Structure formats: structure tokens, C-alpha cells
Amino acid sequence: MRIYNTMTRKKEEFIPREQGKVSIYVCGPTTYNYIHLGNARPLVFFDTVRRYFKYRGFNVLYVQNFTDIDDKIITRAREEGDEPLALAERYIGEYFKDADALNVLRADVHPKVSGHITEIIELIKTLLDKGYAYVVDGDVYYNVRQFTGYGKLSGRTLEDMQAGARVEVDVRKIDPMDFALWKSAKPSEPAWESPWGKGRPGWHIECSAMALKYLGLNFDIHGGGFDLIFPHHENEIAQTEAATGQSFARYWMHNGFITINQEKMSKSLGNFFLVRDILSKFTSEVVRFYLLGTHYRSPLDFDDEKLTSAQRGLERIKTSMRLLDEALAGREVDDEARPDPLLVTRLEKIHIEFDKAMEDDFNTALAIGLMFDLAREVNSYLQRNDYPNLAERMAALQKARQMFAQYNSVLGIFKTNAAGDTLLDNQETGDEGLVQNLLDLLIEIRQKARQKKDWPTADHLRDRLRELGIALEDTPDGVRWKRLS
DSSP states (O other), rough: OOOEETTTEEEEOOOSSSEOOOOOOEEEOOOOSOBBBHHHHHHHHHHHHHHHHHHHHOOOEEEBBBSSSSSHHHHHHHTTOHHHHHHHHHHHHHHHHHHHHHTTTOOBBBGGGOOOOOHHHHHHHHHTTTTTTEEETTEEEOGGGGGGGTTTTTTTOOOHHHHHHHHHOTSSSSTTTTTEEEEETTTTSSOOTTTOSEEOOOOHHHHHHHHHHHOTTEEEEEEEEEEGIIIIIHHHHHHHHHSHHHHHHEEEEEEEEEEEETTOOOOOTTTOOOOHHHHTTTHHHHHHHHHHHSOOTTTOOOOHHHHHHHHHHHHHHHHHHHHHHEEEHOOOOOSSSOOOOOHHHHHHHHHHHHHHHHBBOOOHHHHHHHHHHHHHHHHHHTTTOOOOOHHHHHHHHHHHHHHHHHHHHOOOOBBBOTTOOOTTTOTTHHHHHHHHHHHOOOOOHHHHHHHHOOOHHHHHHHHHHHHHTEEEEETTEEEEEEEEE
């Protein structure tokens, strides 16, 4: 497996810290608003990374934090007349609603800043003791000039960073690029006792403290969006390595931006689209399929037409999966039967290519393309009548259905029930499940009309469904339906 490491700017062979285990830390949201699609991209991508490692048999420890103490949270709480910690907790709950909708698995640990003040203070004390930080009027700053490796992640010098950054002017700082580790208390803001007086943590120190607590030094993968390279991840490295004298993370991974007309989607620019608003127009399956349809390091330009295109593509895969389910329904599959090599030989080639795609820096775009290849092979095979015998045919179709399930376990496009069965159209709950049930009812009514030779009623139902974008096909195995593009 090869991973693009932002630190070295090249693909490297992935060698975990411990054989058979993978440790991952992903920076989560600052919880002062609902998440937008740009926030959702790293959540979905790194969830897929975690899923692939589990698919390959690794024991994965996955940590994703919540920033529940921050200037933006305090400002939003004032606007809404709420307490900052209460507001943050409310938006953490809203985050889980959106993440669950996108089939993002819960992290093994979801640490919050407010629950790790002790660890943060201890880390700051270490930096002060080693001469990497200084105290001014109850604030503690990190002295970037003291860390010789500062800038190694972003590849920029301090002078370049200062010229391109919006640095808050503070004459108390030794260097304008020095950043706050601890902020002294202000009226009506959350604050904790510390050796430097009451206050709260700066933004960057939190992830260093929490990653060290749950994953230890030199853990495997630190991930986040491209915008976190500088200053957040650069500062994490400086803090952690100065305090410990050792490497922080082995591989740094960053996803590209989602853009609107080539401009980064962000709350500050006001050009963002909330996940829940998008989910009111498109299913969660379509949104996740769209997010994974472009390689994670490439920018992804957003508009409704691209989601509509993703919807049409996803429907082709769904149709093949439905056809497989229909062909296998009610038939025993002989585990001893040799799967028909006419299909299985082609399936094995796809399977090899799927793993190669994911092991080449998690190329989900190519992996999805291979799902389309699998769908085409299945559709072609189901139309053939020259298969050797029924047992071999069923065994081959079972193999194809298992492959769809395996790939979905990695990509997470379709949700599964408690038994691990793939749920097409979210059958368990929601509007998609209602649509499926109504279609089943209409097809049943039409079939009864056909049995009674009531052709006008049967044809009327078929024609009206076509007008609504649903095509029915009468086959020897029963009625099949598909959405028209």
C-alpha cells in the first residue's frame, strides 16, 4: 500500500507503527454551526480509509475530536443567547445526525477539548520548561523561532508564512508568527484554572494533547482538510515534537477543497451548502457517492448537476444489485458448486484491480469505476442463456453479490442492516423506503390486473409510472423496475 505523505510530498509505502494495527487521528469540526459539504468531505474520505484498513484485516484505532472551545463558538453563543459549552454540545448532536446520514461510522474515541484541559496544561508546562514557550500577562505563546523544523509540513519559510498570513498584531509577541497556547480569561467566557491564571486553550494545542493521550507518539496517520496544513497541523508538529523530542505522526494526509466556481467552499466566504439542505434534495447515498467519485487530493467543484449525474450513475449500480437479488431470491446456492468461470474469471480481474486502486493512495474514483465494471459484467451475464448449469450459475451470481457487498463495506455508499445485508434505497426508514413500498404495491396491483386480463388498467399503471420516471420491464423472473435518467 502506498500513501501520499504531505510531509515528504510523495507517495510512500505504508508501514504501520505496529504490525496488524493502524492508528488514525482526524481533526473534527469546530461545533458552532451545522456542517457543510466542505466539512463532510474529510469525514467521508477518512471514514473510507478506516473502512479499507478494516476490510484488509487491520485492527484500527480511529480518533476524531470535537473543538468545543473556540472564539467562533463564543461569538455564536453570544448571538444566540446561549452558553458556549451548551451551544457546542447542541451542535455536536447535530453533527452526529448529519454524519450518521452519510453513513460515517462513529470514531472509537470522540474527545472534546473541554474534557482534556488537564492534559493540555501539562503539555504547555513541558513547552515552557523546555524554553519553547513564554508567558505574557496570563497568556502563553509558542516561540516559533525556537523550533528549527517549523515550516517542514507546508514547505514554507517563516518569512513566506508571515507575508501571506493574516497575523493578529500583538506587540507582546516575540515574533508575529508566535501563536497562543493558552488565552487568559475574559469576562463571560469559559475558563479554567491554570498555573498562569484562569483561561482557556488556544486552538492548536488541543489536538496535540488529545492525539498523544489516545494514540501516543509516532502514530500512523494524521488527517484533515488541505486548509489545515498551515497553520493548524504545522503548529501541532512544532508543539508536539518540541515537547517530546520525537516524531509526531508517520503519515500526513490532506484532502482537497470543495469549490464553488473554483473558489473554496467555506463559512467565512458565505458560499457554503449545509449537508442537511443537500440531503433534502438528494439521498445520502448519492452525496457520499459524489464525494468519493473524485480522488481525495483533487479539488471537487460543486453544483447540483454534478449530484444529479452522480444519482444517475448510482442508479445503474443499484439496478445491477437489484437484478442479482432477484436472480438469487428463493434459490438455494450450492456451496460445493464450482462458480461458472465465464463470469468468475472476469470478477477476479475486477477484484484485483479494486484492491490495487485502493492501495494506490486510496483511489476511490477508480474503485467506483470498477463497481461500474462489475455491474456491466453482471448485466451481461444475466442476459446469457448458455450457462453450463443452474448450480454453477447461482454460485457465480452469489460471488458477484458478495463482491458488491465487500466493496460497499469499504466505500460505505449503501447502509446495511444488523445482519450486514445491503439496504438499497434505505428500505428501513425514510422517504426512499416509502417509495419502495409504494412501487411494490403498484406493481402488485398491475400484476393482478394482468392476471384478470384487465389490460387497460395494467397499461395505464405502466404508462403513468413511466411518466413519473419509473420504467417497468416484464421478464420471466418477474417485474423489474428502474429509474429513467
